[in-house]
Amino acid sequence: MTVQIDQLVDWLRRFRALVVQNQALLTELDSAIGDADHGSNMARGMNAVVEKLHGESSETVDALFKGVGMTLVSSVGGASGPLYGTFFLRFGTSTGAVTALDAGGLSAALRAGLGGVVTRGKAEAGDKTMLDAMIPAVDALDSALAAGRDLAAASAEAAAAAAAGRDATEPLVARKGRASYLGDRSAGHVDPGATSTALLFEALAAALAGPAAAAESDSAAEPGPASAPDPTP
């Protein structure tokens, strides 16, 4: 099973849709331990990404993701811009000029993106950051692939691991980012960055779930009546 560039575009559209749907939640989480702008910043960035996808289509995976990364870097600001921007830039750099990814290529690209976030943010697991969702997600994908599961199943396990990682940030005391200034008072709140990263993997799982889900992508990406017809397998 390979992942076509259209499915990767679908991933980005779904991520945008989820970020927009959860904008208020992300902002609410960020008001508790940050500065109340994560929802609006991520929505602004992903809206810019999708707008760019409408305007120009990329022939290759690396061009697509480098464009996404630069768009996020120049439109999000805050810490999320460089972190998500670096994630997609490194993802794109890793794949090379291909038009599809096999399971190993997707795994390597996600791993490269994760490495970029680690380098940029200088955080590690347990610091109450987006890495607490991203590290278990990438690990889960690799374990599932190693166990012989297909990409649809592996990405679903990655999404579940990201969500579990997100939930596990609640009791943590933040050691990186603006929440760390609160000291012990940052405990008891789910991390907004881990929450948006869980959405990133939820979107990936949906985009790779198979042809049925792929056909729904327009309704998922564009708020409006969800009237996509059932595809005939």
Added chain:
Amino acid sequence: MKKLINAPDAVLADSLKGVAAAHPELTVDHANRIVYRGTPTRAGKVALVSGGGSGHEPLHGGYVGIGMLDAAIAGEIFTSPTPDQIQEATRVADSGAGVLHIVKNYTGDVMNFEMAAELADAETGVTVATVVVDDDVAVEDSTYTAGRRGVGLTVLLEKIAGAAAEEGQDLAAVEAVAKRVNASGRSMGMALTSGTVPAAGRPTFDLPEDSMEIGVGIHGEPGRHRVPLAPAASIARQLVEPVLADLDFTGAPVIAMLNGMGGSPLIELYLMYGEVAALLETAGVTVARTLVGDYITSLDMAGCSLTLLRADDELLRLWDAPVNTPGLRWGV
């Protein structure tokens, strides 16, 4: 929310229009949200570029001018500017002698300036040095946190490094004096009320009438401790003691800044400085220069911060050098 605005999402753009109207001696790039001096950096002079989220005015745009910054980049309110904006300011401000980035230690600012410096070096060949300001003693410094925040000392550092650049010191020397200032200064802040971000429409945190936050930064984030409201003399102690406990300020001339957070009147800031000055005298600290007023704010937050800089003859000389900006002006 009652604010002097047209629309929450137009606050920054509209405010920059006002800056341009009020200060014809400055040049405002509205598309990239950069404030420059009206005349290009003269050949051979190191350019100072700073920036960060908006809402801290007069920082940073108000410190562009002779003796201080060459360019200031304005991010959205409390949000770092992006690398492409920073890179543009760096490229335009450079006169060939290199650029010093002055960055407050907040995760977003540090990352965006870091990416911009990488891009500037790779794409335009501009030499960039960076000083990260981290003076806030409210944050326990350890390898397990994002480190201390950059707050009030940023104002003093931009003034002193600006004077060094103005008199022709090279990039390494300007960077060195900036780092010396950072190593020699400490700050502590407090809030009586939360500020209100226009886009959010309501105060960032709730603070009951009988409470105050000790150890706030400048982004409306809550502080480390919420304590009962107290008289000014007690508040002054809660600011002075942690600053003096962190660094020895005796035996050297000290530059002191009692800064307003944006929502406290000057009469209260002077009252606070009176309390602070008495405590410093008792502690054997000699204040050589003083600033009292709104220099680095947090929108409409009520409260104040104290910054002390352990100076020497050289730093005092650079402090006293002429400066002509909207926010600081003397000797011209």
